Amino acid sequence: MSQVRVRFAPSPTGYLHIGGVRTALFNWLYARRHHGAFILRIEDTDQSRSTEEAITAILEGMRWVGLDWDEGPYRQTDRMELYREHALRLFKAGQAYWCVCTAEELEERRKEALAKGLQPRYDGRCRERGIANPTGDAALRFRAPQEGQTVIEDLVKGRVVFDNAVLDDLIILRSNGYPTYNFSVVVDDALMGITHVVRGDDHLTNTPRQVPIFQALGFQVPQFGHLSMILGSDKARLSKRHGATSILAYRDMGYLPEAMLNYLVRLGWSFGDQEVFSLQEMIERFSFDNVQKSSAVFNPEKLLWLNAQYIKQSEPKRVAEQLQPFLERAGVGAEAAGKSGEWMERLVLAFRERSQTLEEMAQAAIPYLRSDIQMDEAAAKKFLTPAIAPLLERLADRFAAVPDFDKEGLEAAFKNVIAEAGIKMGELAQPVRVALTGRTASPGLFEVIDLLGRDGTLERLRRAVSRAQRA
RNA sequence: GUCCCCAUCGUCUAGCCUGGCCUAGGACGCCGGCCUUUCAAGCCGGCAACACGGGUUCGAAUCCCGUUGGGGACACCA
Numbered sequence: 001m002s003q004v005r006v007r008f009a010p011s012p013t014g015y016l017h018i019g020g021v022r023t024a025l026f027n028w029l030y031a032r033r034h035h036g037a038f039i040l041r042i043e044d045t046d047q048s049r050s051t052e053e054a055i056t057a058i059l060e061g062m063r064w065v066g067l068d069w070d071e072g073p074y075r076q077t078d079r080m081e082l083y084r085e086h087a088l089r090l091f092k093a094g095q096a097y098w099c100v101c102t103a104e105e106l107e108e109r110r111k112e113a114l115a116k117g118l119q120p121r122y123d124g125r126c127r128e129r130g131i132a133n134p135t136g137d138a139a140l141r142f143r144a145p146q147e148g149q150t151v152i153e154d155l156v157k158g159r160v161v162f163d164n165a166v167l168d169d170l171i172i173l174r175s176n177g178y179p180t181y182n183f184s185v186v187v188d189d190a191l192m193g194i195t196h197v198v199r200g201d202d203h204l205t206n207t208p209r210q211v212p213i214f215q216a217l218g219f220q221v222p223q224f225g226h227l228s229m230i231l232g233s234d235k236a237r238l239s240k241r242h243g244a245t246s247i248l249a250y251r252d253m254g255y256l257p258e259a260m261l262n263y264l265v266r267l268g269w270s271f272g273d274q275e276v277f278s279l280q281e282m283i284e285r286f287s288f289d290n291v292q293k294s295s296a297v298f299n300p301e302k303l304l305w306l307n308a309q310y311i312k313q314s315e316p317k318r319v320a321e322q323l324q325p326f327l328e329r330a331g332v333g334a335e336a337a338g339k340s341g342e343w344m345e346r347l348v349l350a351f352r353e354r355s356q357t358l359e360e361m362a363q364a365a366i367p368y369l370r371s372d373i374q375m376d377e378a379a380a381k382k383f384l385t386p387a388i389a390p391l392l393e394r395l396a397d398r399f400a401a402v403p404d405f406d407k408e409g410l411e412a413a414f415k416n417v418i419a420e421a422g423i424k425m426g427e428l429a430q431p432v433r434v435a436l437t438g439r440t441a442s443p444g445l446f447e448v449i450d451l452l453g454r455d456g457t458l459e460r461l462r463r464a465v466s467r468a469q470r471a
Numbered sequence: 472g473u474c475c476c477c478a479u480c481g482u483c484u485a486g487c488c489u490g491g492c493c494u495a496g497g498a499c500g501c502c503g504g505c506c507u508u509u510c511a512a513g514c515c516g517g518c519a520a521c522a523c524g525g526g527u528u529c530g531a532a533u534c535c536c537g538u539u540g541g542g543g544a545c546a547c548c549a
Contacts, residue, residue, distance in 0.1 A: 009549090010549090011548080011549045013548080013549075043549060044549095045548090045549080046548055046549065048548090049548070049549085050549095099547090101547095102547095103546085103547055106546080106547080107546080110545090110546075113472090114472075114545090115472095116472080117472035117473075118472070118473070119472075119473045119474070119545060120472095120473090120545060120546090121473095121545070137547090139547050157475095157476065157477090160475070160476075161475095162474075162475070163474080166473075166474055166475090166545085168545085170546090171546085171547050173547085174547040175547060176547075178547085180546085180547065180548085180549090181548070181549045182549090184549095185549090200543090201475090201476065201477090201542090201543065201544095202542095202543055202544070202549095203543095203544090203549090204475065204476065204543075204544075205474070205475055205476090205543075205544040205545070206544075206549095208475090226476085228476085228477075228542085228543095229542070229543075231541090231542075233481095233482085235541060235542075236541095236542085237542075237543085263483095266483065266484080266498090267483070268483090268484095269484095270483085270484055270485070272485065272497085273484085273485065273496075273497040273498075274497090274498095275483090275484095275497080275498050275499090290485095292477095292483095292484080293476075293477060293478095294476090294477045294478060294541095294542090295476090295477070295541085295542060295543090296482090296483065296484090297481095297482055297483075298482090298483095299481095299482050299483060299499070299500085301482080301499055301500055302482075302483065302498075302499040302500080303499095304499090305498090305499055305500085306499090308512090312512075351511095352512090353511055353512040353513090354510060354511040354512070355511090414508095424508085425507095425508045426507095426508050426509075427508090428508080429508035429509070430508070430509060432508085433508080433509060433510095434509095439509090439510090440509060440510080441509055441510035441511080442509065442510070443509095443510080443511085444508075444509090445508060445509085446508095
């Protein structure tokens, strides 16, 4: 059996969206599963819509999620001679002809047909003109089969049959010399030896247009697999109005790349009841046999849950590294840089179970990095009262007396104070929490103290005492 | 309009190909409880679906036909 060769072929007309990443992922998984090659190809033949920035964003997105490619990135604009050469070959063989209908005329006829409720296909008026050497602007059209059927044995949809009567003679070479999509894909997929064309099912109806071109060119027809679309909550195709769709936007919101891939792979694919998959597991288990035919609605809550799972399970050291840019954006980059790696890991350990994103973790970490804390006024009013002040002061004194400020000593000191005062743990814990963090919610008190250290803890406690006395 | 694809809890899905094991399983979310110094996490429990109508069959979520609904395509875009 020949080697598997698959490709991801985005057009650089915008950022890399998550639907594209899922298509890339399925291709990549299939390649890795079968020890084949995953090829990246940029389809930039639309000069007016393709941009360098988009190409950069696509590569950046692919690298971020870790979908590495074995060949490419190829750019179609670097391969123009190839398309022209094969298009002309078709012309010489009588399988393509020059068309001098103008774009305006075509557009008019198209609208007319649509208005009449007919399929807006090219009427073939240049088909028999036999123009050999067009003088002005002319496009080259493929002479598509008019009879019979084109049958596709799709890897995910199964057998799909199209009547060739619905096909029209599509333009393969524009009058500006550039190839059109349906032609350049065929030439590239054939020349690059692509064995399985796996793409979105918005391309399903392009397939019967492409198959005859493969055949006319004398190329072997690859296998096709059409993946269902990702929909928004209103069941319409996922787009900007449903929220963020750019993969890099998710990076910037604090999602982990492995969580993104795990979420995306489960959108349309499953392996029994398993929800969490390492990359290795995905590779070992992936198969088109259990790829869903129907489209899937994008569910941000489940993504968030998966992200939280990954944050919890990842190596604290790695999470700490990935957290850096978020700390910088939160304005505490310098403070974080002053901390040891070991301290940063303790920070991650304290917050990994209460952060769904890295952004959330960075926000939660602010009071532990800055010396001046932002006090929640409502919380202060409720918990830092004159009545509690003497207890806080006593606690600060006892804490100060704990020899190496270790957890056991601190806990004993804390318990002594509440026992002496005859109050419950929570009655002192909340005021202390507010005193130390400025907030009513935080990790365990002794974890907080551990992060703050002796000086930070005592200073905040004392400051809270004077504030409480004045309240 | 024409062609193509699709249809199980709100959502992602298992089951469907190879009918009975389905009183339809899991996950997210939601609700309740446990744990608890707060917030989380974790654990336990609950609500919730075979789109509809015909067949075929002893028996249909599973096979067939139709209806309805949703999506996609129909460019000198990709």
